[in-house]
Structures are given as structure tokens and as C-alpha cells.
Amino acid sequence: MYDVIIIGAGASGMMAAATAASKGARVALLEHKDDIGKKILATGNGRCNFTNTDMSVNRFHGSKALIKNGLSQFDYADTIRFFKKLGIPAYDNAGYIYPNSRQAASVVAAFRMELMRLHVDVKTGIKITEIKAARITAKDTKTTANPSCYCIQTDKGSYESKKLIIACGLTASPKLGSDGSLFRMIEALGHHIQKPMPALCGFSCEGLNFKKITGVRCDATVASLIDGQMTEQNTGELQLADYGISGIPVFQISSLISRALNKGQRVEVIIDFLPAFSDDSLYRYIKDRSTAITDNRSLNEMLNGLLNNKLLLELIHKSGVSPDKKGRLLTDDDCESLTRSIKHTAVSVRKPRGVEFAQVCAGGIYTKEIDVHTLESKIHPGLYFCGELLDVDGICGGYNLQWAWTSGYIAGEMQ
Ligand SMILES: Cc1cc2nc3c(=O)[nH]c(=O)nc-3n(C[C@H](O)[C@H](O)[C@H](O)COP(=O)(O)OP(=O)(O)OC[C@H]3O[C@@H](n4cnc5c(N)ncnc54)[C@H](O)[C@@H]3O)c2cc1C
Known part of the structure; x- marks a missing residue:
């Protein structure tokens, strides 16, 4: 005994x-x-x-x-x-x-x-x-x-x-x-x-063409919205995958998201792909670039170097502004939409990746x-x-x- x-x-x-x-x-x-x-x-x-x-x-x-x-x-x-x-x-x-x-x-x-x-x-x-x-x-x-x-x-x-x-x-x-x-x-x-x-896991999401941006890593702020209520946010290296989002900032807000999904609540994650810029400073940056451009380069070319190119293209698509539009012809509304897309993209969260990929339950x-x-x-x-x-x-x-x-x-x- x-x-x-x-x-x-x-x-x-x-x-x-x-x-x-x-x-x-x-x-x-x-x-x-x-x-x-x-x-x-x-x-x-x-x-x-x-x-x-x-x-x-x-x-x-x-x-x-x-x-x-x-x-x-x-x-x-x-x-x-x-x-x-x-x-x-x-x-x-x-x-x-x-x-x-x-x-x-x-x-x-x-x-x-x-x-x-x-x-x-x-x-x-x-x-x-x-x-x-x-x-x-x-x-x-x-x-x-x-x-x-x-x-x-x-x-x-x-x-x-x-x-x-x-x-x-x-x-x-x-x-x-x-x-x-x-x-x-x-x-x-x-x-x-x-x-x-x-928990401490990635999530399958909808709202971006994840297949196109898979493999991109960038500093971002992610914030969870549960039934429309902001719950938590975290900043760090976001990893984009073909199924959705992962990386440390996602892990840090994952427990409440998993618990909410388990209860059948609606979960969205708002992603700020340029936390180093405020909304105003990003709007100003885009506007100033547009004003400074004198040649015929496209919007996509004009913003080259701001974000990973695959991601930039996807966010321009999401903004509703054509990536081929001439940079110098951007309107104030275009600058506004681009700012919103880069700093406030909402993806809806479908489910956590399986337990086999989770560090914790x-x-x-x-x-x-x-x-x-x-x-x-x-x-x-x-x-x-x-x-x-x-x-x-x-x-x-x-x-x-x-x-x-x-x-x-x-x-x-x-x-
Ligand atoms: C990849 C990864 C990285 C992590 N990194 C960190 C980190 O850096 N820092 C941190 O704080 N946490 C980290 N964690 C989380 C941390 O490891 C766990 O929270 C912690 O190990 C849990 O300890 P535990 O004893 O409860 O369970 P476990 O460590 O899971 O141990 C359970 C044990 O029970 C045994 N067992 C299960 N069923 C039976 C059975 N039927 N009969 C006999 N034995 C059984 C298992 O084989 C296992 O040995 C990480 C987890 C993973 C997967």
C-alpha cells in the first residue's frame, strides 16, 4: 500500500x-x-x-x-x-x-x-x-x-x-x-x-482571403469582440495562415474566444495591421504620399514598403479601392477606406484549430x-x-x- x-x-x-x-x-x-x-x-x-x-x-x-x-x-x-x-x-x-x-x-x-x-x-x-x-x-x-x-x-x-x-x-x-x-x-x-x-491556439476565420496571405508575419494588434462587446486585445507578431490567424497575440486572447465559441456566441477579431501608426497619422501618410506622387504609379506601387506586399494587396482589395488606381488620384474617401482597412479589419472567427495544435486547454x-x-x-x-x-x-x-x-x-x- x-x-x-x-x-x-x-x-x-x-x-x-x-x-x-x-x-x-x-x-x-x-x-x-x-x-x-x-x-x-x-x-x-x-x-x-x-x-x-x-x-x-x-x-x-x-x-x-x-x-x-x-x-x-x-x-x-x-x-x-x-x-x-x-x-x-x-x-x-x-x-x-x-x-x-x-x-x-x-x-x-x-x-x-x-x-x-x-x-x-x-x-x-x-x-x-x-x-x-x-x-x-x-x-x-x-x-x-x-x-x-x-x-x-x-x-x-x-x-x-x-x-x-x-x-x-x-x-x-x-x-x-x-x-x-x-x-x-x-x-x-x-x-x-x-x-x-x-486555448493558446490559432483560429479558423473568414473575412480575408487567407489563402493569398498565408505565411505572412507582421506586428499587429488583435482585439476580440464577443457578441459585439470588446473583450481583450494584444499586440505582437501575428501569423497569417491559410486557415486564419495565429501567433502570440492571438494566443493571448484565445481563451475567452474559445470559451465564447463553445457557448455559441458570435466572435470577431479586429486586426490593426499598423499599430505603430494612429488612424490620423496613417491617413496623413497615405494622403501625403498621394499628393507627392507626380507619375502614374498605382496605389499598390505607391504604398510599396508600408506592409508586406501580399498583405498590402489584400487590404487594398478589402478597402474597395482598386489597387491599379493611380496613386496621385486618390480621394479623401479612398484614404479613409484604406486607413480603415489597414487598421480596423474585422474577421469573423469560426472555430479554434484542433487540440492537437493547442498548447493548453x-x-x-x-x-x-x-x-x-x-x-x-x-x-x-x-x-x-x-x-x-x-x-x-x-x-x-x-x-x-x-x-x-x-x-x-x-x-x-x-x-
Ligand atoms: C508546445 C507547448 C509549449 C508550451 N510552452 C509552455 C511554456 O513555455 N510555459 C508554460 O507555462 N506553459 C507552456 N505550455 C503549457 C504547459 O506545458 C502545460 O500547461 C503543463 O505542462 C500542464 O501540466 P499538467 O501536469 O497539468 O499536464 P501534462 O503536462 O499534460 O501532463 C499530463 C501527464 O499525464 C499523463 N497521462 C494522461 N493520461 C494518462 C493515463 N490515462 N494514464 C497515465 N498517464 C496519463 C500524460 O502522458 C502526461 O505525462 C506549453 C504546452 C505545449 C504543448
Whole structure:
């Protein structure tokens, strides 16, 4: 009998295992992939942006109660201290924290050594077939000395524990292990899982000829409009693809968009392709160019160099002004339409790209089913959840891993 079994050797599961074992618990960590920490290796383009010094609650979506309670127990400074102890000094790039090696592999290696040092039984390549919880309710725990007991049946035999921590993630990037294969067993325990929604992802859109501008990258501001209401905006390198929009600024506003689409709300994204110009200064620029032109060059030629040429042509088309019109003949209305097209193009958002392309999923176990301070199930004493499986997702910048460390620490501490 183990004190604690943890299912899922991702970021939160390994943190839970290290925390529980460091308090003296006998711990087993069960992972169905052939190795631990597969997703961590892919984080931050292989560099692992593992936390951020700006931990404002508004960097997260989902349950604010979980986030606030969680960060009050284990925040970015605890994370930096934890990794420093494991031999990983932090590299701080304007608040974005990486291992000094800039290698995600260092983080996985450090966990591997720590779990070994703490005698955690790590079992990889194991297929879980059933989770049985002893039939004891939360009420009975007041009178029972050793209330909980879990039996995990697998293709390699069964394992028993007093506590169970489930850290299997949601379904983002399923090839890295988080494939939803445990959901059926979690639901069999009486819990409910809000449908995972891709977040930190691109979106299929309509409103521009995306096939013509695929591959273009440019600095832009994107703002989401949900049922006509402006919700969030972000500026950064926008990536245009044949299906629609992607890139960091889109990721930063993606959680609310995915949640809105899931509710059937109407979503548009307004794109400002020249955030460095105000509306007035862009209007003036176009007007002055037009006035200065004395030859017969076309509008398209006149604005050459302002934006990527494929994109410029598409935005001129969208403005309704002919790209072949002579630059010197532009009217005030033309200048106005061009300004509007370059700085206020609206695309309607159809759907998120699939979970296979998402870095994170929103959704997860309903927060009302767990204690927000301890992450313990309100249905089964001794059962805990952590990581992305809970209804918390963060923007890019180390927030999702911070949530994994925070929630893994809390679940592991409760042994
Ligand atoms: C490409 C990419 C880049 C990212 N970059 C960053 C970044 O730089 N910074 C950041 O903060 N976040 C980043 N993230 C997000 C971050 O990696 C995740 O939010 C975090 O890893 C979630 O941790 P977790 O423990 O909840 O789940 P996961 O890391 O997904 O771990 C779940 C584990 O459970 C295992 N599992 C699942 N089902 C079963 C089962 N049935 N039986 C046994 N084991 C099971 C899985 O194999 C996996 O090992 C990135 C994500 C991706 C995909």
C-alpha cells in the first residue's frame, strides 16, 4: 500500500510526487507514456518558460478562486526557489523565467534525479484500466481513522494507496500524453469534466482571403469582440495562415474566444495591421504620399514598403479601392477606406484549430466539486486533482507551468 499514488508524470504530477515524497510519503507515479515529462520538453520552444515574475490573477482564465488560493500558497518565488534547490538557477528575461541552461531537458532531468533521490516509484508505459475508490463518503471521514483507499488496476497489476492525485492534463497536444484517456474513469468516480476547449491556439476565420496571405508575419494588434462587446486585445507578431490567424497575440486572447465559441456566441477579431501608426497619422501618410506622387504609379506601387506586399494587396482589395488606381488620384474617401482597412479589419472567427495544435486547454473538472484550498474532491476524501485538469489556464509567459507547479505542490502537500 502506497501513501499516495499520482497518475500522470507531467509538470503537475511530478511536482506533486516530489512534494509528497519530501514529506516522507511512500509515493508511486504512474505514467502511460514511455517516459516522464514529455510535454515539458516541448515547452517554450524547448527552452521551458517555467514561470513569470508578474503573477497577476488577470493573467489567468477559469476559476479565480482556485488561482488566488493556489498562488497564495505557492507562487513564482517559490517556484524559482524550488528549482534553484534542484540545481536550476533562473534566467530572467524581462520577467519571463527560464532555466539558466535555456533547456527544458534540464527541468525533466532535475525531476528525474529528485524523484529517484526521494525513492518515488516511477512506473512508465503503464495502462490504467480502472480506478476503484473505497465506498466512504466525506461525512464518514469524521469517524474513520483511515478513511480513504484507492485501487488502481493496470495492465501491469494493481496498486493501492491511501490518497490518489490525478494529474493527467486535459487534451492539448495529445501526442505528448494528455489524451483524455482517463476522463471516463474520473467520471465513473462521480466527477464532471467541462469540455476541454483549445486555448493558446490559432483560429479558423473568414473575412480575408487567407489563402493569398498565408505565411505572412507582421506586428499587429488583435482585439476580440464577443457578441459585439470588446473583450481583450494584444499586440505582437501575428501569423497569417491559410486557415486564419495565429501567433502570440492571438494566443493571448484565445481563451475567452474559445470559451465564447463553445457557448455559441458570435466572435470577431479586429486586426490593426499598423499599430505603430494612429488612424490620423496613417491617413496623413497615405494622403501625403498621394499628393507627392507626380507619375502614374498605382496605389499598390505607391504604398510599396508600408506592409508586406501580399498583405498590402489584400487590404487594398478589402478597402474597395482598386489597387491599379493611380496613386496621385486618390480621394479623401479612398484614404479613409484604406486607413480603415489597414487598421480596423474585422474577421469573423469560426472555430479554434484542433487540440492537437493547442498548447493548453481551458475547461476541466468543475471547481464546485473540489475544495479550492486543498484541491481535494468533495465527493471522495483523499482524492485530489491538479494541473490543467482543473479549470485554470493562463496566457503565454510561464503561467501554465506555474499553475502546474502551484497545484501540484498543494495536492502533494496534502498527503
Ligand atoms: C508546445 C507547448 C509549449 C508550451 N510552452 C509552455 C511554456 O513555455 N510555459 C508554460 O507555462 N506553459 C507552456 N505550455 C503549457 C504547459 O506545458 C502545460 O500547461 C503543463 O505542462 C500542464 O501540466 P499538467 O501536469 O497539468 O499536464 P501534462 O503536462 O499534460 O501532463 C499530463 C501527464 O499525464 C499523463 N497521462 C494522461 N493520461 C494518462 C493515463 N490515462 N494514464 C497515465 N498517464 C496519463 C500524460 O502522458 C502526461 O505525462 C506549453 C504546452 C505545449 C504543448
